[in-house]
Amino acid sequence: MFKLVYDETNVPDKAPNYDNIDKETVEPVKRIAVLTSGGDAPGMNAAIRSIVRTGINSGFEVFGITRGYHGLWKGEISQITTRDVSEKLQRGGTFLMTARSKTMMELEGQIKAARMLEVYGIDALVVIGGDGSYKGARALARLGVPVIGIPGTIDNDIASTEYTIGYDTSMNTAMEAIDKLRDTASSHERCSVIEVMGRHAGYIALNVAIATGAECLLIPEVPYDFDRDVIRTILDGRNKGKRHYIVIVAEGAGNATEIAEKIEAATGIEARPTILGHLQRGGSPTLRDRTMATLMSAHAIDCIKEKRFNRLVVLQNGKITDVDIEEGLAMKKTISQEEIDKFNLLS
Ligand code: F6P
Numbered sequence: 001m002f003k004l005v006y007d008e009t010n011v012p013d014k015a016p017n018y019d020n021i022d023k024e025t026v027e028p029v030k031r032i033a034v035l036t037s038g039g040d041a042p043g044m045n046a047a048i049r050s051i052v053r054t055g056i057n058s059g060f061e062v063f064g065i066t067r068g069y070h071g072l073w074k075g076e077i078s079q080i081t082t083r084d085v086s087e088k089l090q091r092g093g094t095f096l097m098t099a100r101s102k103t104m105m106e107l108e109g110q111i112k113a114a115r116m117l118e119v120y121g122i123d124a125l126v127v128i129g130g131d132g133s134y135k136g137a138r139a140l141a142r143l144g145v146p147v148i149g150i151p152g153t154i155d156n157d158i159a160s161t162e163y164t165i166g167y168d169t170s171m172n173t174a175m176e177a178i179d180k181l182r183d184t185a186s187s188h189e190r191c192s193v194i195e196v197m198g199r200h201a202g203y204i205a206l207n208v209a210i211a212t213g214a215e216c217l218l219i220p221e222v223p224y225d226f227d228r229d230v231i232r233t234i235l236d237g238r239n240k241g242k243r244h245y246i247v248i249v250a251e252g253a254g255n256a257t258e259i260a261e262k263i264e265a266a267t268g269i270e271a272r273p274t275i276l277g278h279l280q281r282g283g284s285p286t287l288r289d290r291t292m293a294t295l296m297s298a299h300a301i302d303c304i305k306e307k308r309f310n311r312l313v314v315l316q317n318g319k320i321t322d323v324d325i326e327e328g329l330a331m332k333k334t335i336s337q338e339e340i341d342k343f344n345l346l347s
Helices: 044-057 068-074 107-119 131-142 167-188 203-212 226-239 256-267 277-281 287-305 325-330 337-346
Strands: 031-036 061-065 077-079 124-129 147-151 191-196 216-218 245-250 271-275 311-316 319-324
Touching: 031 044, 031 068, 044 061, 044 124, 044 287, 061 068, 068 107, 068 131, 107 131, 124 131, 124 287, 131 147, 131 325, 147 287, 147 325, 167 191, 167 203, 167 245, 167 271, 167 277, 167 287, 191 203, 191 256, 203 216, 203 245, 203 337, 216 226, 226 245, 226 256, 245 256, 256 271, 287 311, 287 319, 311 325, 319 325
Parallel strands: 031 061, 031 124, 124 147, 147 311, 191 245, 191 271, 216 245
Antiparallel strands: 061 077, 311 319
C-alpha cells in the first residue's frame, strides 16, 4: 500500500520517479483501479477491457471507478471480472462513464481522491484520458499515489505521444460525414463549411482536410488571412471551373456559421455551415483504436508489474513505450508544418 503525503502544506512539486527507487523497497501491488476521465473517446472500452484482462491474468485484482474523479470522491469503486468486460471491445463511449472535473484541480479534491483510494486499498491507479485528466493523475502521484496514464482523447493533442485513443475513429467519422456533404455541395454548387472538434488543436482538421480534398483549412496553430486564404482560394477555384468548395475549420480557429456567412457575402456563392460536434466522439472504434487501446493498456500493466509507476503510456517513433508523468506533461506539441505545406499544394 502506498504512503500518502499527509502534510498538506508541504506537497512535493514533483511526483516520485520510480526509476530512481530500489524496487525491493516498493510494496508488492495487489489491487489496481482504473477510471476514464474528461471527454470520452472511441476505444476507451477496449482500453478498460485490456486493463482488466491483462491485469487479472497478471495476478492483480482490478477495480473499476465510475464517473471519473467524481465517482472516486464518492467511493464508486467495485471489482471487475474478465466476464464484465466481454462484448465491450467494439463499443463506443466508456462503460465506466466519465466526467470533467474542475475540483480535481484543487488540493482539497486531490486529497479526497487519494484518501478514497487508500480506503479501498488500491495500490495503483490507471487513468485513461487527456491532458486535464493527466494533471489530476499527476496531483495524485505527488501525494504519493502510484499512477499510470493512458492517452484517451479524440484530439490527439497530448504532447508526449504521437497517438491518442479515439483519434482515428473520430477522423473517420468526420471524413464520412464530409464525403456526404461534398455530394450535396456539388449538386448545388455550394460551399460547405465544416467545423470539426479538436478544442485548441488542429490535428483532426488537418488530416480530415487532406483526406477529403478540402479547398481551405483553418486551424488554431496557423494564423490565417481570411481574404487571401479563404475568399481568394474559393474564387480562384471557381475561375478554374470548380463546382463546389469544402472549407474545414477546427473549432479553435473559428465558427462555421460566421465563416459561411462571410464567404457567401464576399463571393456570392451559397455557403452552408455544418458543425459535426459530438458525432465525432461516438461510434464503434476503428481497428487502429481497438489495437492501440489494447496494446497501450497492456503496456500500462507491464509498468505496474515492473513497479514503474508515475508513467504515461505513449507512442514514440511508432513504438509503444512510456515517459515520466512530470516530463510528459511539461512537453509541448507542434503541428507538422510539412503536412500543412503539402495540403496547401493540393487545392
Ligand atoms: O477533448 C475532446 C473534445 O471533444 C474536444 O474536441 C471538444 O472541444 C471538447 O471535448 C468538448 O467537450 P464537451 O463534451 O465537454 O462539450
